Amino acid sequence: MPRRTGEAATRIAVILALALVPALAVADEGVRFEATVDRSAITLDDWITLTVTLTTSGGSAASIELPRAPDFEIRSRGQSEQSAFQFGARGAVRTHTRIHTLVMRPLREGLLTIHPGRAVVGGKTYETAPIQVRVGPGAAPPRPEHDAEVAAARPRGDVFVEAHVDKTRAYVGEEILLSVWLYARVDVSHVSSLDLPDLDGFWIGEIANPTQLSARMQEVGGVPYRVYLLSRKALFGLREGKLEIAPATVDLTVGGGFFGRGRSLRRSSPPVEVEILPLPPSGEALPLGAVGDFVLRAEAAPRSVRVGEPITYRLTAAGRGNLSGIDFPSLPEIEGLRAFEPTHGEQVDVSSGRYGGSRTLEVVLIPERPGRFEIPSLPWLVFDPAAGAYRRLETEAFTIEVRGERIGGQTLDLGAAPVLPLREPVRLDVPRAFWRAPWFAAALAVPGLALLAAFVAPRLRRRLGTRGRDAGREALAQLARHGGGADWPEGIPRILHAYLEARLARPTAGLERRELAAHLVREGAPAELVRSLEALLEACERERFAPEALRSAPDGMWERARRWVEEFERTRRER
């Protein structure tokens, strides 16, 4: 996987900053001269980088006196220059930037000062600000364990690769840490590939495989290098004898800048030989359980169950070493406890920089009969390579209580089963299925009928009322239509009886006057209105039987009939 160094990214940012923002400052002031350090607090055995930047415009000649740092030892120095054109009100102006980089190591503890540097541009002198760096005592931050590796490395040019093992002799199954380092005295902008050799004869565990390279300064043969960790693996020898770790090959790009392409390089590490030693005789009749620094823990839960209830028996080996090489002790067959096929789990932990973690084995046990069962202590043999000796470990023993009552399963031991407990005192009243009783149906029906009635009654009333109103309108329309006609003695009673039949919901033509009056009163008609109707009908009656020649003119009879209907409607509405 291609990888970029942190310096390359920083450099791009610096170039951008130099090309853009400072250029504007230069346009105003012409010159910028400054000094910066990458850290303001370090320890005595650490390094610091001082960067001095001078930016001028118009191609003015300049001379630089770098800041003095008498309390620091300069271990390397570098210089780079950049030119750019700035377009402004005065037209195109050329700016020139010179960067000096010094890698320094403090010579003593305390608050150390880097004195100002000076630059003379166009006859004018510019100074940087003084810089103070706090240097702490020996409580150095933890150095990587590769110091010894670095010390062992031999400088092979500006860029080289080193594969390093933390030990060249190891027992079968013992961990060997293989680290691949890149050493560079030039800027590494890009690592495009890393080919690791085939590691036949080893079981391999991943410790670190950084995707973002970070460098630290280290001195190799008195020369400061930037050192990058490319890969770290844990190797566990599978067979005894001498094994060679073939070269690791790295493709990388050095140099180059924002616009430059840099230079591609390929570097390989020298081969490394390790010797895998056989394990010494243990003197125990036990098979080997693991190689490494492990502890073994056993658990059984629950420890009080009923027949058929599962018990989980778990063994956990935790520590440093090859987890895959762990061989757990076997649980012996326990009569009455059926054991299911074991399952394994693994949790890798490389946070300490070594390969390790924990591995578990779980067995489900099903008691087939009641009683007390013993899960015995299990012996386990571990070879500790650091001590070069074997350790015999013992797990805890457990007692499982199994009760006779059974849940699920296929069999029940009647002979072993206790007498089933009675329920006492017993309830003798039997709950009745009241929902099947007639009263329950009635209780459901009554609200339903009430609901139905509540819905139907208003609609019925409304419907009857509507018919009455229609009859009123119809009667008035007919009276208006026939108004003035000479047949009023026949026409008016006919229209009025049709109207009253609809309104009173009963035939009225055959009723005696007294009966009709009684119905009208029940309907709420005032007595005066009833008498008015009687008089009207009486007049019609009289006139109907009079000879044609003597028959009176309508003389407002139609109008009387119309007013009577209107009045009756009004009283009904009011009521």
Added chain:
Amino acid sequence: MNLAQRAAAAAQAYRDGAYEEAVQDYQALVDAGAGSADVWFNLGNAHYHTGARGKAAWAWENALRLAPRDEVVRRQLENLRAEAGVVRPAGDSVLHGVAARLDPAGFALVLLAGWIVGCGLVILRPHLRAPWRKTVAGLFAGLAFAGAVVGGTGLALVEWDRRAGWAVAIESVDLRQAPHEGAGVVGRLEEAARVRIRRREGSWVLLDLGAGRTGWSRAGAIAPIGG
């Protein structure tokens, strides 16, 4: 001897290990209309100790009818069937599994209360003047009717299941193609198995064994659940 004395005598006989006598006393209580869930449970226990596993299963099934959520009875029944080699009772289904655990009395009460309250609120609602009162009445009426629907559904499910003709084999019996002893044997019904009775023909019953299988059995070998 009144019912309480009979119950005490049955319990004493049981404690004394006189399980046959306990069976007779508990059965007498059932016959006298005092067959509560407790009595059926104790009757099943007594049957169990006489070795009549089929009758024990039948008694416990009846106890479960009356107390559907009694897990002790259910567990004893499951253990008994496992012992008898009845891996899965015939005709078991998800619906039956649900219905067998429902308490019909509770559902009936929810149905009745929901229906009465819902109807009352609907009738009352038009007579309320304030709009917020109408809204609240409508809301509660909706909830009450929803409760009534739930209650009615649960009750219907239980009733449907109980009328399905469930029974227990009180002894192991050969199942035949036709209702007579000379007919061919189509299978064997294990003691304590739960089956459904499809119909009766004289002293024979046609049993539904699930998965479309049927067979005739002597009626005396089968005891209906719930009388």
